Every structure is written in structure tokens, then in C-alpha cells.
Amino acid sequence: MQSSPLISIGLPVSLFIIMIGIGMTLTPRDFRQVAVYPKGIIVGTLAQILLMPALAFLLIPLFGLSPAIAVGLVIIAACPGGTTSNLFALMARGNVALSIVLTVVANLITIISLPLLANLALGMYMDASEDIYLPLDRTIGTLVLIVLLPIAIGMGLKSYFPEKAHRAEGAVSIFGGLVLAALVVIIVYGARDELGSLLTQAGPATVTLILLGIGVGLLAGRIAGLTQRESMAVAMELGIKNATIGLLITVNLLGSETMSIPSAVYGVLMFFFGFLLILLGRRIIPQPLKGH
Numbered sequence: 229m230q231s232s233p234l235i236s237i238g239l240p241v242s243l244f245i246i247m248i249g250i251g252m253t254l255t256p257r258d259f260r261q262v263a264v265y266p267k268g269i270i271v272g273t274l275a276q277i278l279l280m281p282a283l284a285f286l287l288i289p290l291f292g293l294s295p296a297i298a299v300g301l302v303i304i305a306a307c308p309g310g311t312t313s314n315l316f317a318l319m320a321r322g323n324v325a326l327s328i329v330l331t332v333v334a335n336l337i338t339i340i341s342l343p344l345l346a347n348l349a350l351g352m353y354m355d356a357s358e359d360i361y362l363p364l365d366r367t368i369g370t371l372v373l374i375v376l377l378p379i380a381i382g383m384g385l386k387s388y389f390p391e392k393a394h395r396a397e398g399a400v401s402i403f404g405g406l407v408l409a410a411l412v413v414i415i416v417y418g419a420r421d422e423l424g425s426l427l428t429q430a431g432p433a434t435v436t437l438i439l440l441g442i443g444v445g446l447l448a449g450r451i452a453g454l455t456q457r458e459s460m461a462v463a464m465e466l467g468i469k470n471a472t473i474g475l476l477i478t479v480n481l482l483g484s485e486t487m488s489i490p491s492a493v494y495g496v497l498m499f500f501f502g503f504l505l506i507l508l509g510r511r512i513i514p515q516p517l518k519g520h
Contacts, residue, residue: 240370240480244378245403246472249311250335251382252393253328268323271452272330272462275444277337280305280466281345283440288353291433295353300490301433302349303474306342307491308334310470316502320509322460330465335375338473343367346477367481374476427493434493438501441466456513460505468502471495 284305288298309331317327346367386393445466449459474491478484 240374244374247375247378248382251379252386268326268458273333275448276334277341287433296486297429298353299349300487303346303477304491304494306345307469307474308338309465313464313468316468317461317464320460320506321513323457326458327461339371430489430493434490438467460509468498
């Protein structure tokens with residue numbers, strides 16, 4: 229796949245801006261929560277980093293996925309949450325502080341874990357003669373530049389210009405949604421000749437992955453003794469992912485339209501299931517009292 233400038237330049241720049249938005253939601257106080265009450269962070273992070281990719285590997289033989297679609301499914305499963313999951317957690321009456329910290333922790337860990345899992349999937353499912361792999365140093369460097377650095381910038385902006393940063397948060401979330409929509413359109417158009425067969429393969433497996441993520445988040449939270457609000461935050465983090473990172477890996481670094489299909493499908497369908505989860509949260513979780 230030959231990337232247009234919109235993909236090769238626009239995608240990293242857009243993702244940089246989106247990650248600044250995540251940073252602008254953070255204060256040092258949010259990180260102190262990890263030390264004060266770490267159970268939610270531990271449960272959510274382990275489920276995000278280990279359990280979701282494991283579920284993707286289990287779904288691959290179950291749905292008989294082709295090699296490229298299989299790799300793409302593992303990559304989107306290994307992606308962290310983003311600003312959308314934080315917004316949805318708020319709307320579903322979940323624990324927003326936990327959601328934000330989970331997003332940041334997962335984004336930092338996936339700088340290392342995502343390229344390792346992607347290469348594991350490439351080694352398992354792609355023909356060895358094709359010699360397709362994700363360069364570890366380049367991938368880590370790319371993720372540091374478009375994840376770690378902008379989060380730090382966002383936190384700095386939040387610290388020095390708190391009111392302006394707060395007003396910008398919503399605009400950045402909207403921008404992220406528009407970028408994802410544009411990328412999906414570009415990818416769908418590029419793969420239009422085989423789109424039907426690709427969606428037939430990727431669709432059911434991707435929907436199952438979303439539902440498993442949400443279900444595992446709710447169940448794991450309750451088993452671990454988390455509150456309803458904390459469990460809802462974990463479920464949102466597992467179900468609502470930063471599909472833009474998945475597209476960056478598959479399109480920009482691996483150059484594969486086919487591998488990008490699961491991320492594109494996930495990026496669209498997660499909104500539908502996210503809204504259903506919001507309705508569930510607003511039905512079962514009491515509205516927090518003012519000042520709490």
C-alpha cells in the first residue's frame with residue numbers, strides 16, 4: 229500500500245494532537261490515585277495489556293481468519309484506550325479518574341507491548357518467506373514521539389493554562405473522532421475491490437472482541453471487588469480503544485490495507501456498543517452526589 233501524504237503525515241500529526249488531549253485531562257493528583265488505591269489500576273491494566281490480546285489469539289482459529297486479518301485483530305486488541313473511552317466513562321457514570329489513569333498507563337506500556345505482540349502475530353500467521361516484521365526500535369521510537377511526548381505536553385498545558393486546557397478537551401475529542409472517520413473512509417475506499425470479503429472475515433471476530441472486552445471488564449471488576457463505577461471504567465477501557473494507533477501501526481509502519489481492516493471496523497462499531505454501555509451505566513449506577 230502506497231500511503232498518501234494524508235496517511236503518512238496526517239495520521240501521526242493527528243494522533244499527536246489527540247494524545248495532547250489526553251495529557252490535558254491529567255493532573256499529578258490523578259497519578260497519586262495509583263499509590264492510594266491501586267486495585268482498579270492493576271485489574272484494568274492487566275486485562276488491557278494481557279487479556280485482550282490473548283482473547284484475540286483465541287478468536288483467530290475460532291473464526292478461521294486469514295493471516296493478515298488475524299494480525300490486524302491482534303494489533304487492535306493490543307491497542308490502549310483513548311480520549312473517547314474517558315468521555316464514554318463519564319457519560320456512563322463510571323469512575324472518570326480511573327478511566328483516565330488507565331488510558332495513560334496502558335498507552336505507556338503499549339509502547340513496548342504492542343510491537344512485541346504485533347511481531348508475535350506476524351511470526352505466527354504470516355508466511356516466513358514474506359519477511360514482514362515490525363522494526364522494534366523504529367516502532368518504539370514512533371510511539372514515544374506520538375504517545376509519551378504529547379501526553380507530557382498536554383500535562384504541561386494543563387498545569388500552566390488550566391482553563392484553556394479544559395475548554396480544549398472537548399474540541400480534541402471531536403477532532404479525534406473526525407480523524408478516525410476520515411481514516412476509515414480512506415481505508416474502505418482503498419480496499420473497495422475486496423471489501424465485502426474482508427468485512428465478512430473481520431466483522432464477526434471484531435464484534436466478538438468488543439463484546440468480550442466489555443464483558444470481561446465488567447466481570448473482572450466485580451470479581452476483584454471494584455465498585456460499579458470502577459467496573460464501568462474498566463469495561464470502557466477494554467471495549468473502547470484508540471483505533472487510530474492500530475491504523476498507524478498497520479498502515480504507516482506495516483503498509484497493509486488488509487491488516488488495517490480490523491482496526492477500521494473496530495473504530496466504527498465500538499461507538500455503537502459504547503452507547504449501549506452508556507445506557508446500561510445510567511440505568512444501574514446511581515448518579516453521583518454533587519461534590520463526590
